Amino acid sequence: MYVRVHDTVRMMRITASRLRQDIYNILDRVLETGEVVEIERKGKVLRIVPPEPTRRLDRLPRRDFIKGDAEALVHLDWSSEWKP
Numbered sequence: 001m002y003v004r005v006h007d008t009v010r011m012m013r014i015t016a017s018r019l020r021q022d023i024y025n026i027l028d029r030v031l032e033t034g035e036v037v038e039i040e041r042k043g044k045v046l047r048i049v050p051p052e053p054t055r056r057l058d059r060l061p062r063r064d065f066i067k068g069d070a071e072a073l074v075h076l077d078w079s080s081e082w083k084p
Helices: 015-022 023-033 070-074
Strands: 002-004 010-015 038-039 044-048
Touching: 010 015, 010 070, 015 023, 023 038, 023 044
Parallel strands: 010 038
Antiparallel strands: 002 010, 038 044
16 A cells, blocks of 8 residues: 655555565665655554655656757757747
């Protein structure tokens, strides 16, 4: 189950049994995504928190969108398209 805390933090809540079953994958996920994991144990909640908070945009995969020469985009002249 996911719980949104802020715009920058996503939280996953799991049981201690689920943590025990998949601890290494869960820890890797916290480090890779910056996601906070809450563990419920005996009516209490524990948190696994990454060392530094990450922004949502930082978690997006990088993609190459420009087909062709990126420098050509810098020097585009749109002045003929503008109408006063």
